[in-house]
Amino acid sequence: MGRPTRRRLLIWFLAPALLVSVAGIHSYLAAVKNQTPWEGGGFGMFSTVDKRQARFVRYVLVTPEGEARVRPPEHLHTYVERLRARPTSSRVESLAQYLANATWVRTLPDSSGRAATRGPTSDSGPRYRFLPSHETSDRPRATVDSVRVEVWRYRFVSRPRGLEANKLLTATRGGNEHPR
Known part of the structure; x- marks a missing residue:
């Protein structure tokens, strides 16, 4: 040897x-870079609850009537999943700009007088939905002053025991100028 x-x-x-x-x-x-320990290698994946599913994105339209939480367009699902896994300022800003340039319409109230929408929206005030470019609506377009996109993360805290949400990133972009 x-x-x-x-x-x-x-x-x-x-x-x-x-x-x-x-x-x-x-x-x-x-x-x-706020990447979850579960993504891209995962050396810390079993030591934390910080994974993509423990993060959420909040979308807020700011209109002359106030703020309203809205759902994102379905075609952005993959983009939003990537954003949740590894949020970056440029991704949040791009999404906010896209939503600010999009067309939004007020939703029709159902028989109870509430707007017919699913998902996270404010409980009072007007409700809005994304209008795809291939779709038409008899509803007037909303005047959107700005759109705010926020990325949040849940984390476990021992005292008091429970979950706590912390904002990771936020971006606000000016809205459309074409109410019709």
């Missing part, structure tokens, strides 16, 4: 060096 060759030394140190570099990159992304 002689001295180990350079090739053997390289093999011995390659795997640990690779593991350390992947762990370092993942730690950086989780700490600095």
